[in-house]
Amino acid sequence: MPVRRQPSLTAGVTSHIWPSGGRHLWPSGQASAQQSHARGHLVYAASGVLAVHTERGTSVVPANRVAWTPAEFTHHHRAHGDTDMRIVFLAPSLARLLPEHPAVFLASDLAREVLLALTGSRNYDDTAPGYSRSARSRLLRVLVEELREAHEQPLHLPEPRDDRLQAIARMLYERPADNATLAELGKTIGAGTRTLSRLFRNELGMTFYEWRTQLRVYHALVLLADGHDTTQTASACGWANPSSFIAAFTNLIGTTPGRYRTGRQSAAHASQLPTVVKPSG
Known part of the structure; x- marks a missing residue:
């Protein structure tokens, strides 16, 4: 079962964060601080447009794209339009299947639905049944396999x-x-x-x-x-x-x-x- 987290409100941002991911509702123009993570992560904008900035350049994430940032890459995010940002962290065993550099992938219908499921309300709402560890593991592998089948997109x-x-x-x-x-x-x-x-x-x-x-x-x-x-x-x-x-x-x-x-x-x-x-x- 996922560890539940209470929503946090910071500078107009509503956040739900748990060990394997998160969801942030950002007003247009909101930007995060520079940061890096020990695990690589995927980000998806369920609404709005998200920009992911690293030292390698800027990845633009519209509705049909997913951005990948490997572990230890310093980065920050910026929302364009009111943005519903979804985050999924990957264990090293899955992260090694994706590129060693920031990338943008086409999101298939299946990948999009898996992303929404992995970051939806049942991950942080105590009234909804959460995913078991084995179910989450299966969903993550499906997501990574979908991205491996997709070509990197020229939006970096x-x-x-x-x-x-x-x-x-x-x-x-x-x-x-x-x-x-x-x-x-x-x-x-x-x-x-x-x-x-x-x-x-x-x-x-x-x-x-x-x-x-x-x-x-x-x-x-x-x-x-x-x-x-x-x-x-x-x-x-x-x-x-x-x-x-x-x-x-x-x-x-x-x-x-x-x-x-x-x-x-x-x-x-x-x-x-x-x-x-x-x-x-």
């Missing part, structure tokens, strides 16, 4: 280490709609196009334009979570028209922005559990 935005790339990243984080070419950005920081192209390839494993597209989709997920429509989001993230935005978004996320918003609303409704105590005020 790598963090540049080179000073020149960091300067470009800062500019585009602040102005994702900026359509300056790499040559124009290079003039601003005093670096040539060939040098910057080589740095993007060698350090981040992608071209500048691939990296900027991922950055823009990351911002799009945040805007959609905050209620912006497709046309507003496309303009704010630098696409000339909604159709090109929809194509780029669908290529990375696997669904259109409109279906993504609808799916998030459905997931948020389905994940609401009446036993959760919400912050007062």
Whole structure:
């Protein structure tokens, strides 16, 4: 049987935590402190959009993705939109089956349901029957096997280490709609196009334009979570028209922005559990 924990209220966050996992209801914009854990863990956003920041970069976790952070990786989380964050810690015997680096996986329907079960109310509500140790063990193995069958997703935005790339990243984080070419950005920081192209390839494993597209989709997920429509989001993230935005978004996320918003609303409704105590005020 899981060890029950009372909900804690900190800075507008409602948390239920137990040894093998937890559930946090965060208001939009809430961020955790820098932390690391002795065990690797999976995080899933049942509603809202979650960003997981490590020294390797940022993993974006929309409704159909699961983020993996290995043991001892320093990280922090940030919620975009009111976010229902689920956490599952893995024993070393299961963690070794997943990558040694932070990763994002596509969440199958089965993986999603197992995650919700492993972090649902029966883990912390004394009025509901909890899972036995053997049942939890079986569910965890099913979850890990589902993730092993899934491909890693391109929603991990790598963090540049080179000073020149960091300067470009800062500019585009602040102005994702900026359509300056790499040559124009290079003039601003005093670096040539060939040098910057080589740095993007060698350090981040992608071209500048691939990296900027991922950055823009990351911002799009945040805007959609905050209620912006497709046309507003496309303009704010630098696409000339909604159709090109929809194509780029669908290529990375696997669904259109409109279906993504609808799916998030459905997931948020389905994940609401009446036993959760919400912050007062």
